[in-house]
Each structure stands twice: as C-alpha cells, then as structure tokens.
Amino acid sequence: MDAKQFLGQLIDVPGVSGYEDKVSKLIMKAFEPYCNEVYRDAFYNVYGKKLGSKSGHGPKVMLAAHLDEIGLMVKDIDDKGFISFTNIGGVDQRILLSQEVYVHGKEKLFGVIGAKPPHLQERKEAQKAVPMKELAIDVGLPAAKVKELVSIGDLITFKSPLVELEGTNVCGKSIDDRAGVVVMYETMKELEKLVFSGEVYFVATAQEEVGTRGAIISTNKINPDIGIAIDVTHGDTPDAPKSDTHAMDKGPAIGVGPNMHPKLTKKLMDVAKENRIDYQVEVAPGLTGTDARSMQVSREGVPTVLIELPLRYMHTTVETLNMENVKKAAKLIALFIASMEEGWEECLTY
C-alpha cells in the first residue's frame, strides 16, 4: 500500500480523542508486515516494534504520531430529532455550517449541519459567526427513531474523503495527524533498506488533541533513549502571518526551542544536509503543542526531536498536505536512526 492510499484509508476511519478503537485496529494491521511485534494498550496507543539487523548496542528510539482526531459529541436531541452538539478538540465553529457528518450511534447515521435560513436572521447576525450552540445536525429521521439510535455522548465525525489537488497536494479531514502515522509507516519501509542497530518503537498515540495523554502513557511504558515526535505545523496561506507558517514545498520543518534536545536536533539537521533532504526550521519558544512536550519529560527525561509537516487549514475538513513532505520526513527519520553509530550516547549530552 502506498502512502497516499494509507492516508486515504486512515482519514475515513473515525477516531475522535478517547474513542480510537477502530483507527487503532487499522493501524495495527498496516504496521504488521513491517514490524517484529505490534500491540496496543488500553488507551488505544498502537506500538510497532522493529529490531535492527546489526548487532551492537544501538539506541531504543521511540517515534510518536497521534492517531486521534478532533470531532463533535452529541449534547442533546430535541423534540423534532435535531441533534445539538459540542466539540472535542479545537473545532472552529465557523466551518460547521453545511458540513456533512456521521453520527456514530447504534448505527452510523449520515447527517448535515444546518441552521435557520439567512432571510429569517436579523441583519446584525449576518456579520457574526453562527455560534455552535445554535447549530443542529439533521439526520433526516423522525425524533423517536433518532432517540432510539442516538444517545447523548455519541461521537460525530466529519465526512470529507481524501481528494487530490494540483501537484502532489491532497486535502481532507484529520490529516492532522494521520499524516504523521503515514510518516511512521513510510519510515518502516525506508528502514527495511537500511542497516541499523537497536530497536525502534513506532507509536501511534491516542488523545493528543486533548492533552498529549497517549504520549505520556506510551513514553513512560517504552522508556526510550531518543524520542521523535511527528506532527503537523501551519502551511502558508494568504490570510495567515508569514512568520507563523511554513512553505508547502520546502520539506518538513524541524522544531527548535526548549522542548527539543539541541544536540540531537543538530544531528537531525546534519543528516538532512548530508543527504540533501530539504527542511525548514520551526521556532518554538516554549512548549510545542505536540507529543514532544510530554515525551521530553517522561520518567528521567527523554532527549526529543520534533519533525512537522506543513498543513494548510489545520483542524478543518479541507486540511491540505503536500505528500512530498511525508516522503522526505520518512527518509530523513530512517537515515537519522541508521546514523546512530557506536557512541551515539554522545549526541544526547550537553
């Protein structure tokens, strides 16, 4: 399966934070051919363990990309069967009108998010975003049937399959951070071609969007020598400040700042330069909003690096990604792991 096919499958499977059962199963199946062992824990973190073929004392490396996605949750069902909802993770209320969704009740129900028609609104209202609490999902069923099939607390995901845009760009929902999972998948394939020592844990982490909780649990469990977090960063768009975004066609971004280990980060950049893989620098003055923030302070501390894929329109249903960056990131990470020769401990020092 190629990277784009895998991404297409991944984004079609629901996995709102805390409810990642289905997507974690799909990931386990995909990881199996390339790992020595694949398992998951009670939090739906998926672990793929891959051993190096070279003897010697290589590092224990843990990669983390989160498998959970933002979504919505049923809050109430009114007398006519309209479903009101709240958000799980950072959902922009302005994207919700006219959106297509699936309500995951006793059955998977298709629905659309509607609101009162514009001609019935006050003039002033047209200047304002429609607040989430005034929106409702219409599943086209009578109220009794809705109440039979749907319960308060049921999950709602967006319907937005992967579409190819111009060049190597694709768009869809939940590419944050299913694309990171695809980077791990591609890294496994790259590692098949390389000789390395030590062991690599590919961890698809749960509950990142609600506080990097899967990363806390899994890093504690693995206790790695080196942590590599893979997530997304903002791609450049005309309405966002240049300083907060990255070009879509200049490679993945490498994080720099207190959250990342300086010497290890430098080594990552050196590997990129030696292998002519282009990268950008993401400056993070404090904690990053990624799994790296928790990996770094797990147990006695884990030297951690961060690799990010530029993504336009993050947390919308039209997140846009350049697939080239997935390939580049995977290649870079694989070469970085293989570059850990005897004495690798040196790059974890200060």
Add this chain to the structure above:
Amino acid sequence: MSDLLRRLTEARGVSGNEDEVRQLIIEEVTPLADEVRVDRMGSVIAYKKGTRSNKKVMLCAHMDEVGFIITRIDDNGMLKFATVGSIDPRILPSKRVRIGDKAIPGVLGIKAIHLQEPAERERAVKVSQMYIDIGAKNKEEAEKLVKPGDYAVFDSECVYFGDNKVKSKALDDRVGCLTLIEALKSSYPFDLYACFTVQEEVGLRGAKVAGYSIQPDMALVVEGTTCSDVPGVDPHKHSTRMGEGPAISIADLASYSNKKLVSFLIQCAKNANIPFQIKESISGGNDAGEIQRAAGGIMTAVVSVPCRYIHSPSSVADLDDINNTIKLVQEFLKGCEAI
C-alpha cells in the same frame, strides 16, 4: 427517479454557465418531446404537441444553480472569486468546489483556529477575505488550469439518507427539472411547453424571454423553496415544512399567483389525496414573476418542494415531497385546460 435526481443535482450549471446540466436535460427530454430547442439565452424548451386543443400550457423549472466565478489569480496561485446568486458567506469556510470545464478540485480554506484572535472566531468570514486553493505553487501553475471568468460549483455528492431524504447541492431547482421531465412522459390535449430556464438565480432572466417567446395561456412554475422548520425558528415563521407535501404559493416578492390556478391546485391535491401545504412566507421570488409580465399578462402559479439549507452544498429534501410534487403537477395538467 433517484438515479435521475442524482445525475441532475450532480451536474454543474452555475447561472450563465449551464452547459453540463443543459446537455443532460436535452438528452433526457429528446425521446419524450416532439421538439426540443435551446433559446437565445440558453434555456431548453421541450415542446409536446397537444392531442386536440391549441391551448398552450407552460411548465417552468430553472436549471441553473448558485455558485462562484473566478475573478483573479494571485501571485501565490490562490484564486479570488465572487459568488453568483445569493449565497450566505458564512457557509463557505472549509468547503470543496470544482472549477471550470475540467472540474478542477479546489478548497475554500480559512486560516487555522490556532492562528485566529479570539474575536475573529466570533466574526463571519467575508467573501473578500476568502480564496480558493487548488494546490498550485504559483500564478503560472494555476494559470495552466484556471482562468478568470471560469465558474465554480460546490463539490457535493448526492446522498440518500435518513427516512426517505436526499442531500445534495442544487436541489433548488433540479427537483423542478425532474418534475418537468416526469410530466413530459404523458400526453395532453393541449400543447405543453416544458421550459428548463437559465439564470433564475441572478434575476429570473431566462424565464423572461422564454415566457415572451411562448406566450402561454397559463404557466406553472415548479421550484425548490426555503424550508425553515429547523431549530431556532418560531413555528409561525416556518415558510414550509418538510414532509408535508408540495407547497403552493399565494404570493412572493416577485408575483401574486393567479387565484383560479391556486384554487385548482388545491382542488387537485384534495381530489387525489395528495398532501400539500400553503407556503407561509412571502419572501423570495422566482420565474413566475417574469413569466407573468412577459407578454401582456400570463396566469401563473407556483408549486415548490421544501428544501432545508437551500443554496448550500448540503440542501435536504424529502423524497415523498418530491414524488407528491410530481403527482400534483400531473393532476394539474390533467384538468387545467378547463380553467
């Protein structure tokens, strides 16, 4: 019926650029009509000769839909656009579109919630702030695929869901087009002109010339109309209600329906046990307004399928309402000659 409705709603046809849907309609009506012509505005007129009288009855549904037109390509490869027809800009963020004859996919993005000021999250996004991203690196690359003046439509599949419901773009007024195609399957004593008009959404422009050229004795307009039986709307402001049958208009901002025709429609519905409702708001307007005044005063009436979330990529209608609209129009045609 469901397959034809799918093809009708998924066909592209923004006002002024109705080529794809026009072609589909021509293919569908050609085997059913005695003569099919495209008038100077681009409307399709399917003529079915009457079996005995010379009376002329016009059925009218518009084939055009709301959408977009590309106004400029920026240096960064992003496309600026204007809306064609009335679209609430608040529905636009995070939607997909298809641009031009080649249906190039694009997205209407907005900057991520992480990059917004808290106050921005409460404000509606204006069309002037938005752009379409087709994934082009720069202007040069974008220009290979798109040019200013290209039209764009919502990218939205037709989905059958729930309890006999359909969701798609352009239900307004492809449900009317469907009704006309169904009507053409029968023969009538009078001459029937089924008009699939263009440019309704930008000012009822196709109907004006079609009405003038046909000069019918009476005209029945079949529409998709607003349905506001949704949360946050007082019941007395429900213009129509989903599932309660075709909506018969008394008046709207463009025309008053002819009283005799309205009475006859109600009588037809009652006699044939077809559920119906009276449209309870007078907002909006449709082709009846122009047909009525096109050539010295023509009797008109309007029957509509209630459509929730109209003028959006995900408008919703009830299949029973659609079927009952088809039935009501057929009942009307059976006896309208006597009016």
